[in-house]
Amino acid sequence: MSLQPVKFYQTGTFTVGNRLLAPEERSVQANMQRTSSLNSGHRACQGCGEALGARYAIDAAMNATNRQLIAANATGCLEVFSTPYPETSWQIPWIHSLFGNAAAVATGIAAAIKVKKQKGQGGDVRVVAQGGDGGTTDIGFGCLSGMFERNDDVLYICYDNGGYMNTGVQRSSATPPAARTATTMPLGPEPGNVFDQGKFVPAIAMAHEIPYVATATVADLRDLEYKVTKAMGIRGARYIHILVPCPLGWGTASHDTIRMARLAKETGIFPVFEAEYGEVKSVLAIRRPLPVEEYLRPQKRYAHLFGKSPAVATIARIQALADKNIRKYRLQARQGEH
Amino acid sequence: MLKQTEGSHAVAEAVALCRPEVICAYPISPQTHIVEGLGEMVKSGDLKDCEFINVESEFAAMSVAIGSSATGARTYTATASQGLLFMVEAVYNASGLGLPIVMTVANRAIGAPINIWNDHSDSLSQRDCGWIQLFAETNQEALDLHIQAFKLAEELSLPVMVCMDGFILTHAYERVDIPTQEQVDAFLPPYEPRQVLDPAEPVSIGAMVGPEAFMEVRYLAHAKQMQALERIPQMAEEFQAVFGRAIGGLTHSYRTDDADTIVIAMGSVLGTIKDVVDEMRDAGEKIGVLGITSFRPFPIAAVAAALKHCKRFVVLEKSLAVGSGGIVATDVRMAVTGMGLKGYTVVAGLGGRAITKKSLHALFAKAGRGELEPVTFLDLDWQVVNRQLERERQTRRSGPAAESMLRDVGTVASKIA
Amino acid sequence: MDKPFAITLKPGSSLANHTGSWRTTRPEYVDRLPPCNAACPAGENIQGWLFHAESGDYEKAWHALVENNPLPAIMGRVCYHPCEGGCNRQHMDSAVGINSVERFLGDEANKHGWKFAPAAATSGRRVLVIGSGPAGLSAAYHLTRMGHKAVIYEEAPLAGGMMRFGIPKYRLPREVLDTEIQRLLDFGVELHLETKVTDVQEMMKGGFDAVFLGVGAHIAKRAYIPAGDANKVLDAVAVLRGMEDHDAPLLGRRVVVYGGGNTAIDVARTAKRLGAEESIIVYRRTRDKMPAHDFEVEEALQEGISIKWLSTITEAGMGERGDDIMVEKMALDENGFPQPTGEFERMEADSVVLALGQDADLSLLENVPGLVVDKGMIQVDAGMMTGHPGVFAGGDMAGNERTVTVAVGHGKKAARAIDAWLRGEQYAAPPKPELATFDRMNAWYYSDAPKTMRPVLDIIRRQSTFEEVLGGLDETNALFEARRCMSCGNCFECDNCYGVCPDNAVIKLGPGKRFQFNYDYCKGCGICATECPCGAIRIVAEEN
Structure with a gap:
């Protein structure tokens, strides 16, 4: 299977x-019978990118597995807003254990499924x-x-909004440089999150x-669904890192929310690609x-860059990071593509 | 089948007979031999339909166990000491979610200073984690308790720790009676999970529970442990019916009938204590022993009943509630509240310090005379301690205490410059 | 399953939590006015019929089209498509080729013999329509649809008015015209040819409940040019009308057309096709001031027509043979008006055709009281009614902008007003929704797709024959072109709102039924409105 852009000139x-x-x-997501795995009534903020990304991804996974799916969820916004007693928004078998163990819990689920299947006591359920x-990068x-290392049969999905939003917007190792968080305030000689820190887990996964x-990203639904579907067609450890803007x-x-994700991709801030066995196989070009x-400008977390005297040098450093992504992942807009 | 084997391996065989479906392993002494044995059985095909997973940490081990147990697989792991502490968050989570995982804790001291030898600090640090904790006195009991543990865990939907003394039991070769598969199958039915992750009947497990229901959830955890108090003795009887051995239960009394002094302890040290008691009985002392098998739930009524006719009791425990005294002793004292007994706490055998018959003779004699301090540290080298205290009084930068004392003691280990 | 208390929950139970109560703003579906529709003088719902064409249902598209305009095959050829000028797609690549799709639909209808949907129940009322040009045909059609009997009286021997006698065949093949007129007659419109109405009031007494006047403007405007006898000075109306006779007008080897409108271009191109070696347009001003449409000027130039800019004819019929004319060079003053320069040029011309505009023949209205005529045009109200109750008018005689499309629009407008008037009411047009401007849309979702060019007739054939210059689209490229429509301001069921709602609060109602907001759960985040490609969702403040 490969990503086949739909050539339809009204909606593209x-x-x-x-x-x-x-059909x-x-x-x-266009399907009236989609599972809506994360149903209405959840308590995410208005315009939550994570709620959207989670429904996109899990619905696609449900679709790809003929609804034979179990999810393990790390502590965080997604868990808190979806399952406050006495209500859950999940329509699928779902477990929340701890903040730092979702991957391991999923390994356990996969192991149990494998044994049950061997014994003829269960079907081909995926995790x-x-x-x-x-919960992912830290x-x-x-x-x-x-x-990853054991190549357990688990798809891990990271919803990256660049910080600990559930606890009140603190820095994580996925917080981008210069961004204001509650623990990287726009103060001092290098306001906001410092440069040259943080990690890009997709590269580490590779x-x-x-x-x-x-x-x-949540801005490219078809790409997202294609990737989740493709991932569910593969056995072993898989990782999808989804950029989900957080209005808060x-x-x-x-x-x-979607516009911001689109801008992240179109500026080169967030490279959208896929890799197999450590090698980049395709990118979503700008x-x-x-x-x-x-x-940067529409985001208050970067407001300190656009004060009376704009932080030109800092913006240039961020541009350099985006340019590096564009070079590294070959994201340049290509002739004849859309 | 009678067999001369290592304690760890006996446990591994018992666990294998229980048909576990997922086993997570992370090496830490002195538990390693158990999972090594199981790994070998899975790899060789002797233990079928079982996933053996080499995880990257104890935290992952318990987390994997949570996942597999919640998906309806009979799940086992083993750990000790630092490993238990590293998985603590998941340990609480497993019981909070009501997942019937069985875990062997090969009891070992907790650092710093790092120490691989036996005491009960690790399990007892988890006394409030919500797990059932059963302490084995012998290797036979250790292997038999595992078989009971799976049944108890799965009936109550609660995780069970089987605690066995590191090295003293795990690495000791002894004759044990390994039951047959038929016996185990007759005793232990297949796992019927109370809740399970299943696409056919989806549920959300692990909700966030606020003040409106949290107390109730915690009370229900307590109520389950109270149910275990009833179930554990029954299970011992059921076990005896199948296997012909009296194993398990809440407590074991030994020569307590007319005892004025009753010594209370857990684990392998009971053997030494019983020998001493036998000798003291021979000398005419009215002394007996109460072994506690179920530390959690704590058998308050059983302990009170066992101590009903004595005059004094000595709790000899391989643990220390630093800044307070005994851990087991605290629970025992609560059990005998209002009974007017004289009670002594003896902290012994920390970090593998040998508990000798000689010391116990002296200790119990002193207790019988009413001369024992309320809290005693058995065979403490006061000279070393006092010298260090003096050093610290005199010098602000007195250096690392453990290393200083080792130098004083002059053991091999002290030859580190 | 015996679920543990509180820790384990029943799936989907969050539906009990109505997060709609958080909302301070709410999304609402709207239909905004697409700029093409807004620009269409015939009041076509272009976006509406393109919607069906996009799915390849051309018959349904055609039916949607003819709800407003009964002449799509004609319109697809002669309309100057102001719709395309308004098209939002031009902000992305180029405007949708609406006109070419319209022609494709019209031709499909003619090819397959599609019929109009049945008219409403007969009202028993009769309306006289005078003139069978686009205004008259349109009025008659709409009146028939509404159940009234429309009777057309036409002075000429053939129906069609200026479409037949003014527009050259190479732009509008006559079989196309005939087919669409025939469809109207089949629909129940009654046509009396060679029937001149001289007294409108008399006719009203004779069994008509209302009258629609659509007599057009056939009388050529003259300019005084001193001319000798030998020189042939003709007017454009007569030349173009003569093309419909058995014998084509004899214009000669060298033809000069005087004027700058579309009619001047039509005549010059006709002359070329009649065999003129030189066909020259003389125009007073510059190209950018020329009223003729740019694309027609361009086509004329391609065909070898030459244009003398900034020139007036001061004298004709000069010389021995009387076939010379004098042309004076003009210069634009600071206000852009041409002023004579006194610089003259003499040139040869076998004939001079004046294309200086037309006036309406209002003689039949002389006895009708209440009618007001101003600057040669009959004055009408918003419902196209003249000062005389029950007498309505439209087309070239009632408007400044004299195009087939405007006339068709007049006919429809008048028919609605007549329908209301017959019931003793006054037609009130429904309020127009706000315009679907480009900034209300999210263009990200449309992929780039440049306009499809219509095949253009080979240049040699264009210079010598009256074959149609512009070809039609075939099915594939008509579909492509239709699908370039961005459906501005009107939901086209792209499912974006249904997909992008983080709260799963949009209900998809199924094909053709669009969507509904589930206000029980909608938190009012507004993503649906921002991500709606066509701007069919608005956000309003929540009142309570």
Whole structure:
């Protein structure tokens, strides 16, 4: 299977659905019978990117597995807003254990499934683990790396919003440079989060040489669904890192969540690609190149860069990071593509 | 089948007979031999339909166990000491979620200073974690308790720790009676999970519970342990019916019928204590022993009943509630509240310090005379301690205490410059 | 399953939590006015019919089209498509080729013999329509749809008005015209040819409940040019009308057309096709001031028509043979008006055709009281009614902008007003929704797709024959072109709102039924509105 952009010139490849496509070519989200794995009534903030990303991803995984799916969830916004007693928004078998162990819990689930299947006591059920960037790149990193290294049959999905939003917007190892958080205040000679720190877990996942690693954003639904579907067709450890803007933590308007993700991708701030066994196999090229300023300016977490005297040097450093991504992952807009 | 074997291996065989489906392993002494044995059996195919997972930490071990247990697999792991502490968050989580995981704790001291030898500090640090804790006195009891543990855990939907003294039991070769598969199958039914992650009947496990229901959830955990108090003695009887051995239960009394002094302890040290008691009985002393098998739930009524006719009791424990005294002793004292007994706490055998018959003779004699301090540190080298205290009084930068004292003691280990 | 208390929960139980109560703003679905529709003089719902064309249901598209305009095959050829000028797609690549799709639909209808949907029940009322040009045909059609009997009286021997007698064949093949007129007659419109109405009031007494005047503007405007006898000075109306006779007008080897409108271009191109070696347009001003449409000027130039800019004809019929004319060079003053320069040029011309505009023949209205005529045009109200109750008018005689499309629009507008008037009411047009401007849309979702060019007739054939210059689209590229429509301001069921809602609070109602907000759960984040490609969702403040 490969990503086949739908050539339809009214809506292009980019809308959720398309009344003119054959049903099997439509996105999962366009389907009236989608599982809506994360149902209404959850307590996420208005315009929550993580709630959106989680429904996108889990619905796609449900679709790909014929609804034979179990999810393990790290502590964090997604867990808290979806399952406060006495209500859960999940429509799938789901477990929350701890902040730092979602990958390991998923390993256990996968092991149990394997044994049950061997014994003829269960079917081919698949496992997804999911967590935010804190639960993935920081506290859950040990378990994540272990799961990767053992090549356990788990798809781990990280919903990256660049910080500990659930606890009140503190810095994580996925917080981008210069961003304001409650623990990287815009004070002192280097306001906001410092440069030259942090880690990009997709690259680390690739270093484990696991069968599949991909990044995605909530702005490119079809790409996201394609990647989740592809991942569910592979056995072994898989990792998808989804950029999910957070209106609260980023200081953006609730209606701009998807726009922000789109800007992150179009500026090169967030490279969207997929890799197999440690090698990049394809990238989602930039469609309409933009300077990083377009992405930074709408976000209050970067407001200190745009004061009376704009922090030109800092913006240039961020631009350099985006340019590096564009070079490294070959994200340049290509002729003839969309 | 009678067999001369290492304690760890006997446990591994017992666990294998229980048909575990997922085993997570992370090496830490003195538990390693158990999972090594199981790993070998899975790899060789002797233990079928079982996933043996080499995890990256004890935290992962318990987390994997949580996942597999919640998915309906009979799950086992083993740990000790630092390993138990490293998984603590998940240990609490497993019991909070009501997952019937069975875990062997090969009891070992907790650092610093790092120490690989036996005491009960590790398990007892987890006394409030919500797990059932059963202490084995012998290797036979250790292997038999594992078989009971799975049944108890799965009936109550609660995790069970089987605690056995590190090295003293785990590494001791003894004759044990290994039951047959038929016997175990007759005693232990297949796991019927109370809740399970299943696409056919989806549930959300692990909700966030606020003030409106949290107290109730905790009370229910307590109530389950209270149910275990009833179930544990029954299970010992059921076990005896199948296997012909009296193993398990809440407590074991030994020569307590007319005892004025009753010594209370857990684990392998009971053997030494019983020998001493036998000798003192021979000398006419009215002394007996109460062994506690179930530390959690703590058998308050059973302990009170066992101590009903004595005049004094001595709790000899391989643990220390630093800044307070005994851990087991505290629970025993609560059990005998209002009974007007004289009670002594003896902290002994920390970090593998040998508990000798000689010392016990002297100790119990002193207790019988009513001369024992309320809290006693058995065979403490006061000279070393006092010298260090003096050093610290005199010098602000007195250096690391453990290393200084080792130098004083002059053991091999002290030859580190 | 005996679930542990509180820790383990029943799936989907969060539906009990109505997060809609958090909302301070709410999304609402709207239908905004697409700029193409707003620009269409015939009031077509272009976005509406393109919607069906996009799915390849051309018959449904055609039916949607003819709800407003009964002449799509004609319109797809002669309309100057102001719709395309308004099209939002031009902000992305180029405007949708609406006109070409319209022609494709019209041709499909003619090819397959599609019929209009049945008319409403007969009202028993009769309306006289005078003139069978686009205004008259349109009025008659709409009146028939509404159940009234429309009777057309036409002075000429053939129906079609200026579409037949003013527009050259190479732009509008006559079989296309005939087919669409025939469809109207089949629909129940009654046509009396060669029937001149001289007294409107008389006709009203004779069994008509209302009258629609659509007599057009056929009388050529003259300019005084001193001319000798030998020189042939003709007017454009007569030349173009003559093309419909058995014998084509004889214009000669060298033809000069005087004027700068579309009619001047039509005549010059006709002359070329009639065999003129030189066809020259003389125009007073510059190209950018020329009223003729740019694309027609361009086509004329391609065909070898030459244009003398900034020139007026001061004298004709000069010389021995009387076939010379004098042209004076002009210069634009600071206000952009041409002023004579006194610089003259003499040139040869076998004929001079004046294309200086037309006036309406209002003689039949002389006895009708209440009618107001101003600057040669009959004055009408918003419902196209003249000062005389029950007498309505439209087309070239009632408007400044004299195009087929405007006339069709007039006909429809008048029909609605007549329908209301017959019931003793006054037609009130529904309020227009706000315009779907480009900034209300999210263009990200549309992929780039440049306009499909219509095949253009080979240049040699264009210079010598009256074959149609512009070809039509075939099915594939008509579909492609239709699908370039961005559906501005009107939901086209792209499922974006259904997909992008983080709260799963959009209900998809199924094909053709669009969507509904589930206000029980909608938190009012507004992502749906921001990500709606076509701007069909608005956000309003929540009142309570």
